[in-house]
Amino acid sequence: MKGTTPRTKPAGERRTDLLDAAEALLLSRGVDGFTIEDVTTGAGVAKGTFYLHFANKGDLLDALRERYVQRFAEAQLAEARKHRGVAGIQAWIRAGVAEYLGDVRLHDVLFHPTTRGESDAPNTVTTTLTDLLAALDHPPADPQVMATILYAAMHGVTDHIIHAPDTADRMLTGLNNLVHSVLT
Template sequence: MKSTAPRTKPSDERRTDLLDAAEELVQRQGAERFTVEDVTSGAGVAKGTFYLHFTSKGDLLDALRDRYVRRFADVQLSAAHAEGGVAGVRAWMRAGVTEYLRDVRLHDVLFHPTARGERDSPNTLVDTFAEFLAALESPPPDPETTALILYSAMHGVTDHIVHAPESGDRLLAGLDRLVVSVLG
């Protein structure tokens, strides 16, 4: 009896395979050192399959950044929605710090200036955070600016914790105080 299973994976699965292979290579070799051939070999696909999903290595790096940001934003939004209100904003900030520290190598390789792709992209995390702030029962007067300021504080605290882990608890408490002072 012949199998009726398809011989090839659906397009979205192939794209995920390519992204997974590229993510592994980026973490091992950096964004500049791997080739399209390395990605297709790692994904177990022909080189032509790569070009069905991406126009270039830069396009692939943009897609990796987009995927990273979406995962990051999903973790933050989940934490924020679980708490709600100002507590949700504090949860958003803490989840961002935790998520960044969990995968600092991938973040740094993807977002270091030498790893920039071929296009500028909006800051999805700030945009998502601004939408969350705007939906609060008592939103700040300018959710976009507030999101940018709080995001920048979160990012700065996280970078400092990477270099001085012993300061983590103190800096996280400072982030909590900042949120309360900005949002009430």
């Protein structure tokens, strides 16, 4: 009939509804605090609809991670494209920091098995690295900032190697070169 609203949404919209409902539940209850039925109720769909899009809760969580990373990467690229050369790289990095800080809680729930406490303990690794940097014959201007940057680079390289083990030698060489270039 002309002028009537369809009774069903397109599959992409239903998938988005499921992801949105799951994200809200994830933030309010944590990974173990909700069921597939909670998600379908939140999305306003039948339980069978869930299985048209996801095999199980793990598949749903993977999709949420992919969506998070996609949004993150798109925001970074949009900022980088506003500039040329090194300024574009700097804008990309600043956008990454802003995106992460803007959604720390979601990031942590999606990518870490436990969420942050009210007051996290100091990071012993970066504290130790700060001390090592400060003890160099020619220490960086701000050893704590440099320690944080190098720790993040180490973390990123490690994550990359986990997903692409065949790149380990190249990644570790690059990390070594980074350390050498910023400290000499």
